[in-house]
Amino acid sequence: xxxxxxxxxxxSIQEGENLTVYCNSSSVFSSLxxxxxxxxxxxxLLVTVVTGGEVKKLKRLTFQFGDAxxxxxxxxxxxxxxDTGLYLCAGVWRNNDMRFxxxxxxxxxx
Amino acid sequence: xxxxxxxxxxxxxxxxxxxTLSCSPISGHRSVSWYQQTPGQGLQFLFEYFSETQxxxxxxxxxxxxxxxxxxxxxxxxxxxxxxxxxxxxxxxxPTRISSYNEQFFxxxxxxxxx
Numbered sequence: 001x002x003x004x005x006x007x008x009x010x011x012s013i014q015e016g017e018n019l020t021v022y023c024n025s026s027s028v029f030s031s032l033x034x035x036x037x038x039x040x041x042x043x044x045l046l047v048t049v050v051t052g053g054e055v056k057k058l059k060r061l062t063f064q065f066g067d068a069x070x071x072x073x074x075x076x077x078x079x080x081x082x083d084t085g086l087y088l089c090a091g092v093w094r095n096n097d098m099r100f101x102x103x104x105x106x107x108x109x110x
Numbered sequence: 111x112x113x114x115x116x117x118x119x120x121x122x123x124x125x126x127x128x129x130t131l132s133c134s135p136i137s138g139h140r141s142v143s144w145y146q147q148t149p150g151q152g153l154q155f156l157f158e159y160f161s162e163t164q165x166x167x168x169x170x171x172x173x174x175x176x177x178x179x180x181x182x183x184x185x186x187x188x189x190x191x192x193x194x195x196x197x198x199x200x201x202x203x204x205p206t207r208i209s210s211y212n213e214q215f216f217x218x219x220x221x222x223x224x225x
Contacts, residue, residue: 031210042114042200042216043153050210088153096166096208100145102152 006101021104023089024071030092032072037086079108114217122223128189131220135203142184147198196224
């Protein structure tokens with residue numbers, strides 16, 4: 001059973017479209033991290049959100065942490081083929097316990 | 111600064127055998143964590159080592175074990191391999207223990223296939 005539910009599991013879109021990936025849990029996080037993983041490589045950290053309601057932007061990527069710190073979203077504007085990859089959310093609980101979601105596999109077609 | 115390195119990158123074993131995977135963290139990093147990644151279950155936490163001591167453990171059977179050396183390098187051992195152990199095993203290092211503010215740096219993984 002996944003403590004962190006990510007949706008959708010797969011997403012295939014055309015270049016230029018917008019998309020949102022969701023990460024949800026019944027537990028409260030100390031923080032939540034988003035990673036991106038490309039084939040043959042390990043995940044690479046994109047952002048860490050700590051405060052409820054926090055919004056962070058990284059170029060065309062916008063990350064939001066829910067007010068209750070139980071959920072988060074990743075929004076990509078005008079997706080490009082270079083955005084293709086596996087997007088993972090990871091929640092840290094108070095006891096230094098980190099758990100990952102199953103991931104969203106994004107394909108952006110040119 | 112060199113990244114996290116894992117050896118070997120690929121490994122094929124048969125059921126019942128045992129395997130040892132190695133991870134060298136980024137220089138100066140003292141925490142090493144291990145994860146199992148499969149298409150069905152995603153990325154699952156195995157354990158974290160810090161200062162040669164296991165600090166945290168995921169929900170895996172006792173066949174999965176690990177250790178950390180004084181130079182922070184870590185090994186993971188899986189005994190009596192099962193077909194379901196086929197996965198990508200990822201190692202991650204960070205300067206201190208997993209926390210809300212630390213970034214983990216992942217290696218490229220070891221792809222284990224059990225036949």
